[in-house]
Amino acid sequence: xxxxxxxxxxxxxxxxxxxxxxxxxxxxxxxxxxxxxxxxxxxxxxxxxxxxxxxxxxxxxxxxxxxxxxxxxxxxxxxxxxxxxxxxxxxxxxxxxxxxxxxxxxxxxxxxxxxxxxxxxxxxxxxxxxxxxxxxxxxxxxxxxxxxxxxxxxxxxxxxxxxxxxxxxxxxxxxxxxxxxxxxxxxxxxxxxxxxxxxxxxxxxxxxxxxxxxxxxxxxxxxxxxxxxxxxxxxxxxxxxxxxxxxxxxxxxxxxxxxxxxxxxxxxxxxxxxxxxxxxxxxxxxxxxxxxxxxxxxxxxxxxxxxxxxxxxxxxxxxxxxxxxxxxxxxxxxxxxxxxxxxxxxxxxxxxxxxxxxxxxxxxxxxxxxxxxxxxxxxxxxxxxxxxxxxxxxxxxxxxxxxxxxxxxxxxxxxxxxxxxxxxxxxxxxxxxxxxxxxxxxxxxxxxxxxxxxxxxxxxxxxxxxxxxxxxxxxxxxxxxxxxxxxxxxxx
Numbered sequence: 439x440x441x442x443x444x445x446x447x448x449x450x451x452x453x454x455x456x457x458x459x460x461x462x463x464x465x466x467x468x469x470x471x472x473x474x475x476x477x478x479x480x481x482x483x484x485x486x487x488x489x490x491x492x493x494x495x496x497x498x499x500x501x502x503x504x505x506x507x508x509x510x511x512x513x514x515x516x517x518x519x520x521x522x523x524x525x526x527x528x529x530x531x532x533x534x535x536x537x538x539x540x541x542x543x544x545x546x547x548x549x550x551x552x553x554x555x556x557x558x559x560x561x562x563x564x565x566x567x568x569x570x571x572x573x574x575x576x577x578x579x580x581x582x583x584x585x586x587x588x589x590x591x592x593x594x595x596x597x598x599x600x601x602x603x604x605x606x607x608x609x610x611x612x613x614x615x616x617x618x619x620x621x622x623x624x625x626x627x628x629x630x631x632x633x634x635x636x637x638x639x640x641x642x643x644x645x646x647x648x649x650x651x652x653x654x655x656x657x658x659x660x661x662x663x664x665x666x667x668x669x670x671x672x673x674x675x676x677x678x679x680x681x682x683x684x685x686x687x688x689x690x691x692x693x694x695x696x697x698x699x700x701x702x703x704x705x706x707x708x709x710x711x712x713x714x715x716x717x718x719x720x721x722x723x724x725x726x727x728x729x730x731x732x733x734x735x736x737x738x739x740x741x742x743x744x745x746x747x748x749x750x751x752x753x754x755x756x757x758x759x760x761x762x763x764x765x766x767x768x769x770x771x772x773x774x775x776x777x778x779x780x781x782x783x784x785x786x787x788x789x790x791x792x793x794x795x796x797x798x799x800x801x802x803x804x805x806x807x808x809x810x811x812x813x814x815x816x817x818x819x820x821x822x823x824x825x826x827x828x829x830x831x832x833x834x835x836x837x838x839x840x841x842x843x844x845x846x847x848x849x850x851x852x853x854x855x856x857x858x859x860x861x862x863x864x865x866x867x868x869x870x871x872x873x874x875x876x877x878x879x880x881x882x883x884x885x886x887x888x889x890x891x892x893x894x895x896x897x898x899x900x901x902x903x904x905x906x907x908x909x910x911x912x913x914x915x916x917x918x919x920x921x922x923x924x925x926x927x928x929x930x
Contacts, residue, residue, distance in 0.1 A: 481591060482544065482590075482591045482592065482593035482594065483542065483593050484539055484542040484543060484544045484593050484594060484595035484596075485536075485539050485540050485541070485542035485595070486539075486586060486593060487539050487568060487580045487581070487582055487593045487594065487595045488532065488535045488536050488539060488557075488559065488568060488580065489536070489566075489586060490559060490561055490564045490565075490566050491564045491566075491586055491587070492561070492563055492564055493561045493562070493563060493564065494529070494532055494561060495529050495532050495559040495560055495561050496529055496560060496561050496562065497526070497529060497558075497559075497560050498526065498527040498528075498529060498531065498532065498557060498558070498559050498560075499523060499525075499526050499527075499557070499558045499560075500523070500524050500525040500526065500527070500555045500556065500557050500558070500570075500608060501522050501523050501524060501555060501556050501558060502522040502523075502524050502555060502556075502612060503522055503553075503556065504556050504567060504569075504583060505522065506558060506567075513906050513909070514906050514909040514910040514913065515609070515910070515913060516909040516910070516913035516914060516918055516922065517906065517909055517922060517925070517927050519609055519611065520615070520922060520927050520928050521927060524555050524608045524609045524610060524611075525555070525605075525607060525608035525609060527557075527604065531604070532559070534604075535604075538595075538597055538598050538600070538601055539580060539595035539596075539597070542595065543595060543596045544593075544594060544595060544596070545573070545579050545594050545595070545596050548571065548573075548579065548581065548594060550573065550574045551571035551572060551573055551574075551579060552571065552572045552631075552633075553569060553570075553571060553572075554570040554571060554572050554578070554605070554610075555569075555570050555608065556568070556569055556570070556583070557569075557570060557580075565584070566582070566583075566584045567582075567583040567584050568580050568581065568582055568583065569581045569582075569583055570597075570605075572633065572634075576634040576661070576663075577596065577597075578596075578597040578601055578602075579594055579595070579596060579597060580594065580595050580597055581593075581594040581595075582594065599638065602636040602637070602638070603636075605636050606636050606637075610735070610738060610739045611738060611739060611741075611742055611743070612739055612740070613678055613739075613740050613741055613742060614678065615678050615679050615742075615928075616678070618672070618676065618678060618741070620670065620672055620740075620741075621672070622672045622673065622674050622675065622676050623671070623672070623673065623674040623701070623705060624671065624672075625669055625670075625671050625695045625696055626669070626670055626671070626672075627667050627668065627669055627670075627715075628668045628669070628670050628736055628737075628740070630663075630664060631663075631664070632663040632664075632666065632668060632732060632736050633663075633732075633735055633736060633739060634661060634663060634732060634735065635728070635731035635732045635734065635735035636735070637731055638658075638659065638661075638728070639658060639659040639724045639725075639727045639728045639731075640658035640659070641653075641654050641656065641657070641658050643658075644656055644658070644724060644727075646801065647766045647767065647801055648762060648766050648798040648799065649798070649799050650799035650800060650801055650802065651801075651802070652799070656723065656724055657722070657724060658724055659722075659724040659725050659727065659728035660722070660724075660725055661725075661728055661732075663732060666714065666715065666716070666729060666732075667694070667714070667715035667716070668694075668712065668713070668714055668715070668729075668732070668733045668736055668737075669687075669694050669695045669696060669712065669713045669714070669715065670696075670710065670711070670712050670737055670740075670741070671696040671701070671704065671710065671711040671712075672710055672741065673704045673705045673707075673708050673709055673710065674705040675705070675708075676708070676710070676741075678741070678742040679742075679914065679919065680708065680742075680914055681742045681743055681744035681914055682708045682709055682710045682741065682742065682743060682744065682747075683707065683708060683709040683710070683743070683744055683747030683748070683749065683867070683870075684709065684710050684711075684712065684734065684737060684738070684743045684744075684747065684748045684749070685700060685704060685709045685710070685711045685712075685749055685751050685863075686711075686712055686713070686730060686733065686734060686748065686749070686750050686751065686763075686771070687700070687711055687712065687713035687751055687752070687756075688713075688717075688730060688750060688751065688752030688753075688756035688757075688759045688760050688763075689713055689714075689717065689718055689752070689753070689756055690718050690719045690752070690753055690754040690755040690756045691718045691719075692715065692716050692717075692718045692720075693713075693715065693718075694713040694714045694715035694716065694717055694718075695713060695715075696711035696712075696713055697853060698856070699853045699854060699855065699856045699859050700751065700856075700859060701856070702856045702857075702860060703856065703859055703860040703863045703864075706860065707860075707863065707864070707867060709747070709863075710737060710741055710743065712733045712734065712736075712737045713733065714729035714730060714732070714733050717729045717730070718755075718756075719754070719755035719756075726759070727759075730750075730759070730763070731770070734748065734770070744914075745772075746772055746870055747772060747773075747867065747870055748770060748771055748772055749771065749772065749773040749774055749775060749863075749866060749867075750763040750764060750771045750773075750774040750775070751774070751775045751777070752774075752775075752776060752777065752779070753777040753778055753779065753853060754777070754778055754779045754823075754851065755779060756777075756779070757776035757777050757778060757779030757780060757781075757815070758776070758779050758780065758781035758797060759781070760774045760775065760776045761774060761776050761779075761780050761781040761782075761797075761813065761830075762781055762797065762798045764808070764811065764813045765783050765798065765800050765804070765808065766798055766800065766801055766804075768804050768807045768808050768811055769807070771811075772811050772870075773811050773812045773813070773814075773866040773867070774812075774813050774814070774866070775814045775815075775816065775859075775862055775863060775866060776813070776814070776815045776816070776827075777815075777816045777817075777853065777854060778816065778817050778821050778823055778827070778849075778850075778851045778852070779823055779827065780815050780823075780826065780827045780830040780831060781797040781798065781830070782794060782795075782796050782797060782830045782833060782834070783796055783797075783798055783799055783800045783834075784796050784799075784833070784837075786829050786830055786833045788825075788829055794826055794829060794830060805838075808839050809838060809839055809840065810840075810869065811840070811869075812840045812841070812842070812865065812866045812868075812869065813831075813834065813839065813840065813841040813842075813866075814841075814842055814843075814844060814862045814863075814865055814866050815827050815830075815831045815841070815842070815843045815844065816843075816844045816845075816846075816849070816854050816858065816859070816862055817843065817844075817845055817846075817849060818845050818846040818847055818848060818849030818850065819845070819847060820848065820849060820850035820851075821849060821850050821851045822851060823851065824845070827843065828843055828845070831843040842865065844858070844861070844862050844865075846858065874912075877911050877912040877915075878912050878915050878917070880911055880912070881908045881911045881912035881915055881917040881918060882917050884904065884907065884908050884911070884917070885908055885917040885920060885921060887904075888901065888904050888905065888908075888921075888924075894924070895924050895925070895926060896924065896925070902925065905921040905922075905924055905925050906921075906925070908921040909921050909922055
C-alpha cells in the first residue's frame with residue numbers, strides 16, 4: 439500500500455495536475471475545428487462481411503481472381519469465362535448471404551487457404567470485394583478484401599455448409615485455354631491437392647437424393663482426400679478451347695483406372711474419363727459416392743468439361759450406381775451407361791407375385807428432366823444378370839424414360855468390346871450431337887451474315903449484340919471463337 443503523502447505536498451501536486459489537465463483540454467478544444475474527426479477503427483465484425491458501406495447491391499458477380507473484368511456478367515457464359523467470370527448471383531441473394539454470417543463466427547486462422555473465387559458486390563454508390571476461401575479441412579471462409587471503411591480491419595467469417603448450394607452453379611474451370619501439361623491418351627493419377635465436391639454425402643443428403651427425402655441408417659462419408667488417388671485420361675487431341683465430355687467411370691474393383699475398352703470411343707468423341715481408386719464394391723457406399731463426385735469436381739477445375747455431356751459409366755456393381763446417378767442426380771449426370779448391371783427406382787414385377795426390389799427412389803421434381811436424358815444398358819444372355827437387367831430397363835422405358843438395353847448373344851458378365859461400347863455411347867450422346875449440329879449451323883449462318891455487312895470489329899451496339907448472340911448460341915465452336923476475337927475478348 440502506498441504511503442500517505444504529507445498534506446501540504448499532496449495539495450501542491452493536486453493543484454499542479456489540475457492546471458496541466460485544464461491547459462491540455464483548452465488546447466484540444468481550441469484546435470478541434472481545424473480537422474474533421476477521423477473514423478474510429480472498428481474491430482473485425484464477421485457478421486458484416488457481406489455488407490456494403492451504404493445501400494444494398496444491385497449485382498453480385500464472382501470472378502476467378504481479384505481483378506474486375508470490364509463489363510463482367512453482361513455478355514455470355516463463354517465470354518464471361520474467357521474474361522475470368524465464374525458465376526453470378528441474383529441481388530436478392532444478398533440477404534441470404536448476410537443471414538449465413540449473422541452468427542458472426544470468425545475463423546481461427548486463414549493459413550493454408552486456397553482461393554475459390556472473389557465476389558464483387560456493387561451498387562450505384564458503392565462496391566466491395568469478398569474472397570471465398572477454402573481451408574485444408576474443406577470448410578469455406580468469406581474474407582473482406584475491401585473493409586467497410588478505409589481504416590477498418592478486414593473481417594472474415596466461417597460459411598455454413600449450405601453455402602455450397604450457392605457455389606454449385608459456378609464454373610470452377612481454372613485450366614486456361616493453352617496447351618495442357620497432362621499427357622493425352624494415357625491414364626494419369628491427378629496430382630494433389632484435391633478439392634472437395636460441393637455436395638457432401640452425409641445421412642441427410644443420402645436420404646434426400648436416394649430415398650426421396652426418407653431417412654437412412656447408413657453413416658455419412660468419411661472424406662480424407664489427401665490419401666485418395668483420382669485417375670484421369672484426356673482424349674487424344676484434347677484442346678481446352680473445345681470443352682470435352684466427361685465419362686465418370688464407376689469401377690467395381692479397386693483399380694479405378696479408365697479401362698481400355700472405353701479409350702477408342704473417348705478419343706473419337708472427345709471425352710475425358712475419370713475414376714477413383716479404392717472405390718470398388720467393397721468400399722462403404724457413402725465413401726464411394728463421395729469419391730465419384732470428388733473426381734468430377736477435380737476434373738472440372740483442371741480440364742474444360744462440357745457440363746451437358748457428363749455421363750456415368752459403370753460395370754456390375756458400378757452399373758447399379760450408374761443407374762442411381764442417372765436417376766437421382768440428373769442435374770450432374772446427363773446420361774449413363776450401365777454394363778452388366780442395373781438398379782431400379784421402383785419394385786419390378788417378375789411374375790408369380792415376385793419382384794426385383796428397388797434400390798433407390800427418384801427425388802421429387804426430376805421426371806421432366808430425366809425424359810430428356812438417356813440411360814443405356816449392355817448385357818447378353820450368358821450374363822447371370824441379364825434377366826434382371828432386361829426387366830429393369832423395360833420397366834424404366836415403360837415409365838416414359840429414354841432407356842434401352844443393348845443385348846449381345848455372346849456377351850457374359852464382362853466388359854464390352856470397344857466397338858460395342860462406342861455404338862452404345864453414340865446413342866446416349868445423340869441428343870447432344872443433334873442439338874450441337876443445329877446450333878453450329880445457325881451460328882455459322884449468323885457469322886456469315888455479320889461479315890457480309892461488316893468488316894472487322896463491331897461499330898454499333900446491334901453489331902456487338904449479334905456477335906454476342908453467336909457465342910450464346912454455339913459456345914466454344916469455331917464461329918463463337920471468331921466472334922469473340924471480333925469483340926476483342928479473345929485471339930482467333
